[in-house]
Amino acid sequence: MKGLLGIFVVLGLAAGFAGSARADSATDCFSEDIERRIEGCTALIERRDESLADLSLAYAMRALAYSLKGHYDTAIRDYDAAIAMRPDFAVALNNRAWAYFRWGRASTGLADVEKSLQLSPASPHALDTRAHIRQALGDPQGALNDYDKAMWHGGARMIKLYQCGLTEARLYTGE
Incomplete structure (x- = not known):
């Protein structure tokens, strides 16, 4: 009986360790x-x-x-x-578009961000990504429209983010 109990304890510990390892990996x-x-x-x-x-x-x-x-x-x-x-993973599509943009391949990311926006039209992050891509591709008016929409949908957080960027570039003084 003790041997059987020992086996159950070992198996229980092993299962707990495996579950714990999975939880740690997920965390x-x-x-x-x-x-x-x-x-x-x-x-x-x-x-x-x-x-x-x-x-x-x-x-x-x-x-x-x-x-x-x-x-x-x-x-x-x-x-x-x-x-x-x-x-249909809109966030992954947007983030892949951003990675392409950061890698210097803005035009390659455009289709991804467009699909992301089809799936999630009010995503301020996708609108911001498309704005950056449009700006890089020489479409300043399209970029401004997207930045405006990103601020509209993203609220105060997006506005603050843009203000920080403009302040860093010395284009905004807070007035």
Whole structure:
């Protein structure tokens, strides 16, 4: 009887450890620390026992981390995987467009942000991305229209973000 109890205890601990490892990976995948995010998301991706939606999210979160590090080619590969699993993943489409923009390939990202806006027309982040892309492609009026819409839909947070950028560029004094 003691032997059987010991086996159940060991199995219970192993199951708890596996569940704990999964929980830690999931927590790390959403970490503000970029390296922890990459490690946590990678662990979830490699486990391959997540739902398709969760796996897509893990790829997208890891892609965001790579993008923040400036590793746009790697980020785009992960966004490709996320979007292949969930073609209607508006945030991943927008973020892939932003990665293309930051990588110096604004025109490549335009189709992604357009699709993102079809799926989520009031997204201030997608409007901001499209504004940046339009500006880079030489369409200042289109960019201004999108910046205006981004502020309209994003509210005070987006306005403050733009004010900070304009202040940094010495184009806004707060008056």
